Amino acid sequence: xxxxxxxxxxxxxxxxEQKYLSSKYFYDDKGSRIFQEIxxxxxxxxxxxxxxxxxxxxxxxxRQIPFDELDVIELGAGDGSKTVVFLEKAIQMGKRLxxxxxxxSGDILEANQQHVKERLGDLPVVPMAGDYFVTxxxxxxxxxxxxxxxxxSNIGNFQGEKSIxxxxxxxxxxxxxxxxxxxxxxxxxxxxxRAAYNDEGGVTKRFNLNLLERVNRVxxxxxxxxxxxxxxxxxxxxxxxxxxxxxxxxxxxxxxxQQFHFEKYETIHTEISQKYSLKELDQMxxxxxxxxxxxxxxxxxxYSLSLFRK
Ligand code: AVI
Numbered sequence: 001x002x003x004x005x006x007x008x009x010x011x012x013x014x015x016x017e018q019k020y021l022s023s024k025y026f027y028d029d030k031g032s033r034i035f036q037e038i039x040x041x042x043x044x045x046x047x048x049x050x051x052x053x054x055x056x057x058x059x060x061x062x063r064q065i066p067f068d069e070l071d072v073i074e075l076g077a078g079d080g081s082k083t084v085v086f087l088e089k090a091i092q093m094g095k096r097l098x099x100x101x102x103x104x105s106g107d108i109l110e111a112n113q114q115h116v117k118e119r120l121g122d123l124p125v126v127p128m129a130g131d132y133f134v135t136x137x138x139x140x141x142x143x144x145x146x147x148x149x150x151x152x153s154n155i156g157n158f159q160g161e162k163s164i165x166x167x168x169x170x171x172x173x174x175x176x177x178x179x180x181x182x183x184x185x186x187x188x189x190x191x192x193x194r195a196a197y198n199d200e201g202g203v204t205k206r207f208n209l210n211l212l213e214r215v216n217r218v219x220x221x222x223x224x225x226x227x228x229x230x231x232x233x234x235x236x237x238x239x240x241x242x243x244x245x246x247x248x249x250x251x252x253x254x255x256x257x258q259q260f261h262f263e264k265y266e267t268i269h270t271e272i273s274q275k276y277s278l279k280e281l282d283q284m285x286x287x288x289x290x291x292x293x294x295x296x297x298x299x300x301x302x303y304s305l306s307l308f309r310k
Contacts, residue, residue: 003218003219006025006218006219007219007256009021009022009025010215010219010255011255011258013268014253014255015260018267019262019268019269020268020269020270021211021269021270023157023243023270023271023272025211025214026207026208026210026211026271028210028214028218030210030213030214031207031210031211034203034206034207034210035207038199038204041196041199041201043195043196043200044196044199045192045196045300045302045303046152046153046196046302047082049303050082050152050153050298050303050305051082053297053303054082054083054085054086054305055085057305058085058086058089059089060296061086061296061305061307062086062090062095064294064307064309065147065179067144068094068096069095069144070090070095070096070097070098070144070145070146071098071100071139071142071144071146071147072087072090072099072147073102073136073139073146073147073148073149074099074100074101074102074148074149074150074151075102075132075136075148075150076102076103076132076150076151076152076154077101077102077103077109077149078103078108079108079111079115080101080111080115080116081115082151083101083149083151084115084116084120086149087099087116087120088119091123097123097124098124098125098144099116099124099125099126100125100126100128101113101116101127101128102128102129102132102135102136103127104129104130104131109127109128109129110127112125112127113125136173139173140173145175145177146173146174146178146179147179147181148170148178148179148180148181149181150170150180150181150182150183151181151183151305152183153183153185153273153303155182156184156185156241156272156274156275156276157271157272157273157274158272158274163274163284164284164287164288167180167182167284167288168288170288171288171289171310175310176310177309178310180290180307180308180309180310181305181306181307182305183303183305184276184281184303184305184306185275185276185303186275186276186278186297186303187239187275187276187277188275188301190234193234193241193275194232194233194241196241197232197234197241197243197273198230198232202230204230204232204243205229205230208230208243208245208271209228209230209245211245211270212225212228212245213225215255219256220255221255221256222253222254222255223253224251227247227248227249228246228247228248228268229245229246229248230243230244230246231243231244231245231267232244239275239276240272240273240274241272241273241274241275242271242272242273243269243270243271243273244267244268244269244270245267245268246265246266246267247262247263247264247266247267247268248264248265249264250262250264276304278295278297278304281293281304281306285306285308288308289310290308290310291309291310292308292309293306293307293308294307
């Protein structure tokens with residue numbers, strides 16, 4: 001991540017009437033490690049639900065996709081540990097796959113390749129490091145049918161209409177008959193959602209505060225971390241789980257010669273994790289140009305792998 005655009009974004013966010021910092025900046029090395037801890041938390045139910053669906057329903061999902069040959073293109077693929085289950089099932093069913101994992105981090109893609117090699121031997125893998133908005137265009141001329149994967153409820157972190165714009169972008173990349181499979185966290189008992197973003201052990205708090213630590217580390221800021229608190233809230237009216245950092249004092253913070261004032265209890269908005277209903281997902285499919293969709297949910301009905309066909 002280049003420090004100039006980080007600095008520009010931080011200055012812009014902290015100068016706004018409602019202060020904000022983009023959640024994309026959570027994921028430096030330390031933040032990525034804390035996120036791995038979050039994924040292990042009792043309260044953070046999402047990964048377990050997604051894995052359950054992949055283990056139990058990959059066959060059924062793949063039966064909807066009538067192609068013997070397929071490019072499986074995964075956006076934000078990470079280490080691929082969950083996807084392997086899906087790929088393995090596809091191979092067992094006799095599909096001839098090429099797996100194209102995309103991620104901003106080249107290091108994680110190496111781990112991904114290793115993982116896939118151990119489990120699936122000679123499956124052709126074409127890793128692509130970089131921003132997938134850019135790299136995906138390099139695949140335009142490939143002829144095989146496509147299945148794009150976007151797992152982990154990452155769609156929830158897009159602000160407002162940005163989620164629709166993103167899915168439209170995927171739709172435009174696909175050819176008629178191609179598929180898009182997306183992991184989505186569903187609306188449910190608000191207590192369950194609230195707890196997922198306010199774990200007892202304070203891991204989510206560390207995750208959120210690491211943003212300020214990163215500003216201190218990379219941009220030479222002087223945030224006092226003890227003077228800020230994590231606040232996570234879920235609003236059932238619009239399905240948005242929001243995270244904030246709350247200034248516990250009237251205070252000034254300096255970053256590279258620039259001063260930012262915080263009133264006592266002023267907040268910095270740091271993340272949205274949007275939750276959807278299945279009905280909203282149906283509407284989303286239509287709105288973004290897909291002609292068919294079907295949802296595969298876990299046994300508790302907490303989470304969906306939603307399959308859209310162009
Ligand atoms: C990566 N993303 C889907 C997570 C989420 O649930 O929105 C990030 C996260 N933030 C706090 N806990 C987890």
